[in-house]
Amino acid sequence: MAQVDTLFSENGHEVLRFADLVVGEGVQANQFCIRHNDRAALIDPGGDLTYTPLTIALSRRVNLDGLEYILASHQDPDIIASLPRWLMHTRCQVVVSRLWSRFLPHLASSYVTGKMGEQLQARILGIADEGKMLPFAGTELWVLPAHFLHSVGNFSFYDPLSGILFSGDVGASLGGEEGCVDNFADHCHSMQGFHRRYMASNRACRLWVAMVRKLAPRMIVPQHGGYFQGDNVGRFLDWLAQLECGVDLLDSGNYRLPSADW
Ligand SMILES: [Fe+2]
Ligand SMILES: [Fe+2]
Numbered sequence: 001m002a003q004v005d006t007l008f009s010e011n012g013h014e015v016l017r018f019a020d021l022v023v024g025e026g027v028q029a030n031q032f033c034i035r036h037n038d039r040a041a042l043i044d045p046g047g048d049l050t051y052t053p054l055t056i057a058l059s060r061r062v063n064l065d066g067l068e069y070i071l072a073s074h075q076d077p078d079i080i081a082s083l084p085r086w087l088m089h090t091r092c093q094v095v096v097s098r099l100w101s102r103f104l105p106h107l108a109s110s111y112v113t114g115k116m117g118e119q120l121q122a123r124i125l126g127i128a129d130e131g132k133m134l135p136f137a138g139t140e141l142w143v144l145p146a147h148f149l150h151s152v153g154n155f156s157f158y159d160p161l162s163g164i165l166f167s168g169d170v171g172a173s174l175g176g177e178e179g180c181v182d183n184f185a186d187h188c189h190s191m192q193g194f195h196r197r198y199m200a201s202n203r204a205c206r207l208w209v210a211m212v213r214k215l216a217p218r219m220i221v222p223q224h225g226g227y228f229q230g231d232n233v234g235r236f237l238d239w240l241a242q243l244e245c246g247v248d249l250l251d252s253g254n255y256r257l258p259s260a261d262w
Helices: 050-059 084-087 116-124 189-198 202-215 233-242
Strands: 004-008 014-017 031-036 039-043 067-071 095-097 123-126 132-136 137-147 155-159 163-168 221-223
Touching: 014 050, 031 050, 050 084, 067 084, 067 132, 067 137, 084 095, 116 123, 137 202, 155 202, 202 233, 221 233
Parallel strands: 039 067, 067 095, 095 123, 163 221
Antiparallel strands: 004 014, 014 031, 031 039, 132 137, 137 155, 155 163
16 A cells, blocks of 8 residues: 655645655655645546556545646646646646746646647646745645756745745655655765756756755755755755856857767
8 A cells, every 4th residue: 555644734734745656666755735625626636547546545645526726836747747637537727837838738638629628728837937925725836947947837835834845856865764864874875866967957956946945945855765854954054055067067069069989
């Protein structure tokens, strides 16, 4: 049976983390659910690999009739490729960057033509670059800019009741600690390669870190690998703010035509 981590639970408000639903060759990924009484929001629910196990695991804790939102930090397959199934089987709205809202119909062929096409656009909430406060079951969820980390239209999500920041691929690790990170100094090696290649630039990292420091979240939970709380929130932000990545590391050697010994 899938393991569920309850990251927060108080007065009918719960945050759940699913960390072991991906099987086979897909990269390990976490899926998150915020439940407030009978309403729910899912964060980065994943693709085909996770749809069935996630619905089974969720149905033990949440009534999917109350699924209001799917929050997609960006457009990648491990984030939102299960879109057509959620649209078909629930009444949720899909929250995604406005930059991607016109691309998502490519994942949902059965909705593309005629009346179904109109229906699809009504269910996709394209968010402008500055983000948004979404009303959610009498509370709110914050959609915060995280552009170029790594996708050009990318958001982090914040739940003010739990103080949890859902950071998508920011803070993602492979082969490091899988639950609450204990030894940050050891764990940061498991983030290094991914962030150096997948994040656009140190400038984007620093701008995001400055915003998150003002927010002062209790916990930062990435979509892959372990998560940060307590002093490790600050350690992670310090690490990211100084990281050289993406275009910082590019030179002409990265753009070479094939040579004879290629
Ligand atoms: Fe991604
Ligand atoms: Fe990812």
